[in-house]
Amino acid sequence: MWKSSWYIGKLFGISLYLHMSWFLIFFLVTLDLALGVFPSLHPEWSALFTWVLAGVAAILFFVSILAHELAHSLVAKKKGIAIDRITLFLFGGVANMEHEPPTPRTEFFMAAAGPLTSLVIGVVCLLFAGYLPGTFPAGVQDPLIVLQFLSPLALTLMWLGTVNIFVGIFNLVPGFPLDGGRIVRSFLWALTGNIQRATVYASWLGRGVAISFMAIGFLMAVGFVFPVLGTGIFSGLWLIFIGWFLYVIARASYRDTVIDSLLSGLRVEDVMRAGYVSVGAQVSVQELYELHLKHNQTELFMVLEKGETVGCIRYQDIVGMDTKERQKHVAADIMKPIEHVERVAPGDRVVTAYRKLSQRQLQQLPVVDTRGILGMIQLSDIVHWLHQEKRSVRSFG
Ligand SMILES: [Zn+2]
Numbered sequence: 001m002w003k004s005s006w007y008i009g010k011l012f013g014i015s016l017y018l019h020m021s022w023f024l025i026f027f028l029v030t031l032d033l034a035l036g037v038f039p040s041l042h043p044e045w046s047a048l049f050t051w052v053l054a055g056v057a058a059i060l061f062f063v064s065i066l067a068h069e070l071a072h073s074l075v076a077k078k079k080g081i082a083i084d085r086i087t088l089f090l091f092g093g094v095a096n097m098e099h100e101p102p103t104p105r106t107e108f109f110m111a112a113a114g115p116l117t118s119l120v121i122g123v124v125c126l127l128f129a130g131y132l133p134g135t136f137p138a139g140v141q142d143p144l145i146v147l148q149f150l151s152p153l154a155l156t157l158m159w160l161g162t163v164n165i166f167v168g169i170f171n172l173v174p175g176f177p178l179d180g181g182r183i184v185r186s187f188l189w190a191l192t193g194n195i196q197r198a199t200v201y202a203s204w205l206g207r208g209v210a211i212s213f214m215a216i217g218f219l220m221a222v223g224f225v226f227p228v229l230g231t232g233i234f235s236g237l238w239l240i241f242i243g244w245f246l247y248v249i250a251r252a253s254y255r256d257t258v259i260d261s262l263l264s265g266l267r268v269e270d271v272m273r274a275g276y277v278s279v280g281a282q283v284s285v286q287e288l289y290e291l292h293l294k295h296n297q298t299e300l301f302m303v304l305e306k307g308e309t310v311g312c313i314r315y316q317d318i319v320g321m322d323t324k325e326r327q328k329h330v331a332a333d334i335m336k337p338i339e340h341v342e343r344v345a346p347g348d349r350v351v352t353a354y355r356k357l358s359q360r361q362l363q364q365l366p367v368v369d370t371r372g373i374l375g376m377i378q379l380s381d382i383v384h385w386l387h388q389e390k391r392s393v394r395s396f397g
Contacts, residue, residue: 071117104190111182118168125161176202206250213243269346281332311335
């Protein structure tokens with residue numbers, strides 16, 4: 001199955017994941033340092049040394065992004081908001097919050113903690129780099145020449161300090177859901193007293209910022225010169241890419257807010273369907289396949305053995321098999337053992353079930369409590385419910 005994030009470990013009770021896009025940035029950062037920055041300042045370093053130092057610098061960059069995300073999460077935890085996972089991706093990280101912060105104040109401190117951490121790391125690195133002994137020829141003023149006389153450690157710290165300050169400033173861009181956008185939202189929330197309305201305004205602003213990035217990027221690519229940003233096709237395309245990315249996340253977080261508010265207060269037991277389709281453990285996979293064709297909606301089959309549910313099979317597990325294979329195997333051969341099956345409890349929020357279903361691209365989840373399997377919750381039922389609700393609350397957004 002397609003896997004977009006890898007589990008790497010646990011810190012302060014928070015699971016850490018690496019998103020695949022992060023490998024791209026790791027590769028690009030290492031490449032940029034090993035082929036660009038380091039050789040241009042220190043052509044005398046060996047290739048091996050240059051590459052190793054570039055790799056170490058890229059790892060330190062990763063650690064500082066992690067510190068940024070942990071700062072958000074630790075403030076959240078202190079305020080009683082559970083953070084179950086952090087995913088590091090292309091431009092930084094995302095901490096999965098169980099729910100929105102309870103007050104504008106909390107949101108402000110949570111959002112500000114990340115960029116503040118990056119800026120502090122940045123300044124500390126630069127200060128250390130400045131204090132490390134270097135053998136400068138007398139009277140050198142040109143910063144580029146000074147860089148050439150820095151030791152490998154001082155140069156790495158100088159680079160790390162600069163990128164951290166860049167990360168701190170980039171995250172302060174007021175494009176929700178970036179930290180800067182969250183800070184803006186906390187103010188709008190305090191002003192309007194309504195988090196949903198504040199989110200709608202903040203994500204409009206986010207989309208505006210995103211479109212401006214793309215427009216400036218386009219102008220840079222065709223030769224216009226901007227202060228600080230400069231000009232050129234490469235920088236222009238890079239800015240267009242960042243703008244596009246900001247646009248996508250602003251729109252997605254807007255949609256999440258709408259869905260959250262439409263589903264708020266709704267529990268799994270309100271939407272679930274009692275009953276489910278179960279099959280014997282010795283039923284052939286071919287029979288299962290025909291059963292699916294007969295009951296079009298059934299995507300998930302529970303497998304029974306001696307009256308007890310022992311596992312489940314999803315339609316997607318068998319659709320790729322050919323007829324011969326399906327006739328050869330029985331349900332027990334290919335089922336997923338019940339203890340590993342993704343599930344929800346009847347008292348869970350429907351939003352939680354919706355997230356699980358859409359993140360894992362599933363159609364149905366079993367609803368389970370101490371009594372056993374009570375029924376199924378279906379993505380199509382939640383979507384249907386959302387459409388009905390949307391009609392009745394048109395005024396929203
Ligand atoms: Zn952040």
